[in-house]
Amino acid sequence: MKTPAYFCLLVQIGKIVGQVLELDERILDHRKNGKWLLEFYAPWCGHCKKLEPIYHQVGAALRSSDVKVGKIDATRYTHVASEFDVRGYPTIKYAEGEKMYTFRGERSKEDILEFVNKAQGPAVRKIASIGKYYNVKSDHSDQVFFLYIGDEDPHDDLLVKYSEVAEKFIGRKIFYQRILSLKAIQQC
Numbered sequence: 001m002k003t004p005a006y007f008c009l010l011v012q013i014g015k016i017v018g019q020v021l022e023l024d025e026r027i028l029d030h031r032k033n034g035k036w037l038l039e040f041y042a043p044w045c046g047h048c049k050k051l052e053p054i055y056h057q058v059g060a061a062l063r064s065s066d067v068k069v070g071k072i073d074a075t076r077y078t079h080v081a082s083e084f085d086v087r088g089y090p091t092i093k094y095a096e097g098e099k100m101y102t103f104r105g106e107r108s109k110e111d112i113l114e115f116v117n118k119a120q121g122p123a124v125r126k127i128a129s130i131g132k133y134y135n136v137k138s139d140h141s142d143q144v145f146f147l148y149i150g151d152e153d154p155h156d157d158l159l160v161k162y163s164e165v166a167e168k169f170i171g172r173k174i175f176y177q178r179i180l181s182l183k184a185i186q187q188c
Contacts, residue, residue, distance in 0.1 A: 019059060020039075020056055020058075020059040020069050020070060020071050021068065021069065021070035022070070022071060022072075023038070023070040023071065023072045024077060024080075025077050025079065027070065027072065027080060028080060028083060031095050032098065034066065034068060034096070035068065035095070035120065036069075036070060036093075036094070036096070037062065037067055037068070037069045037093075037112075037116055038070050038072060038084070038093050038094075038095060039051070039055055039070070039071040039072070039090055039091070040072050040074040040080075040081050040084065040086040040089065040090065040091040040092075040093070041071055041072070041074060041089055041090045042073070042074060042075045042089040042090075043073060043075065045089040047090055047107075048090045050107075051090050054107060054108065054109050054112070055069075055071065057109045058112045058113060058116075061109065061113055062113070067094075067116060067120075074086050074089060074091075084100070090107075091103075092112065092115075094116060094119035096119070096120070099170075101115075101119045101170055101171035101172075103171065115171050118170060118171045118172070118173075118174060119170055119171040123163060123166040123167040123170045124162070124163055124166045124175045124176065124177045125174065125175070125177070126176070126177050126178075126179060127147075127176050127177065127178045128179075133147075136176060140174065143174075145173065145174045145175070146166070146173065146175045147175075147177070148162045148175070148177045149177075149178045150177075150178075150179075151179070152177075152179045159177075162175070
């Protein structure tokens, strides 16, 4: 019988050598411990086979990060796939504590790594100055991003809703907040 300590040892060895961990049902006990990038695959799936070398490149790129990269045979561990709400193959999910996000982009190393970066949050990223705003605008010149401009009032209904939407779409879109004092807003 393999113990939780054995599972943790496998995770550490996998991080050291930069490989993608082949996981089983024990992920259900460990998924809330740390950050996970998980691929759910079917051995017979052509799309899964095509993704495999790319996913290993992602694993190597994340080797020095605190994100553990694993994959699960969803046809063998159907109850695990069901628990993660997997509806097709391959499915890539980012899990951290209670949070879980599904990757919906192109199956390229760059897009998957960008997804991981977005999923790690925060859901709303703060822009401290107009110069930083121009940097963000330049960095995302070919993408849609959202910007809330206003006072950082936790009772502002619009900011609360904006943050809720940002949390819902984390991993897919980027949400920013440019904080202005109430006095500066009134002068506009």
